[in-house]
Amino acid sequence: MDHVTTTGAPTGWLRLRLLGNLVNLTTPFGLLVAWIGRAQVRRGPRGLYLGEHYRLGFPVADAFxxxxxxxxxxxxxxxxxxxPDLLTHEEGHTWQYLYCLGLPFYPAYAVSMLWSVIRTGDRASANFFERQAGLRIGGYRELPRRSLLQAVRSLLGRGETV
Structure with missing residues (x-):
């Protein structure tokens, strides 16, 4: 797992991402969340910080x-x-924080997750952000989209769920 412990300094676009996510305060917030969850944080590859042994129950995911x-x-x-590809998937989200300018990522992600639940019955399958980061390499499955009528029936408990 030497690609996890690589600590070389980021260059070019990676430096921009590192600086941008510092300025938009998401990286400091991520470090705070990791600290609150008593995770052990170390420098990772490509300007990333890797926290492990996080102890809180939220969010519910293999990694966040x-x-x-x-x-x-x-x-x-x-x-x-x-x-083996999860780190690549999660790194995709780091770019999303950058282009969303930090905190606007959260409402955009929430809307995308809601859309995914409506269209597929699953929080990730039609979620723009999860798809862009690589749905399958993130460990998510791709479910068929259902019509909006099927979605409404399902949400009201009057139809089959996917």
Whole structure:
């Protein structure tokens, strides 16, 4: 798992992302969340910070990203043993924080997650941000889209769910 422990300095676009996510305060916020969750944080590859052994129950995910901080309840070697591409997926979210200018990522992600639930019955399958970061490499499944009528029936408990 040497790609997890690589600590070389970021260059070019990676430096822009690192600086941008510092300025938009998402990386400091990610470090604070990791600290509150008593995660052990270390420098990772490509200007990332990797937190492991996070102890809070939220969010519910194998790993989550805030700014340039990617945190997991597990250890990174054991998590990447199960999903070798997860770090690539999570790194995709770091760019999303940058182009959303930080905190606007959260309402945009929430709307995208709601849309995904409406269209597929799943929080990730039609979520723009999860799809852009690589749905399958993030460990998510792709479900078929349902019509809006089917979605309304399902949400009202009057139809089959996907």
């Amino acid at each position: 990203t805030i700014g340039n901080v990617i945190t997991t309840r597990d250890s990174w070697p054991e998590l990447l043993e199960r999903n």
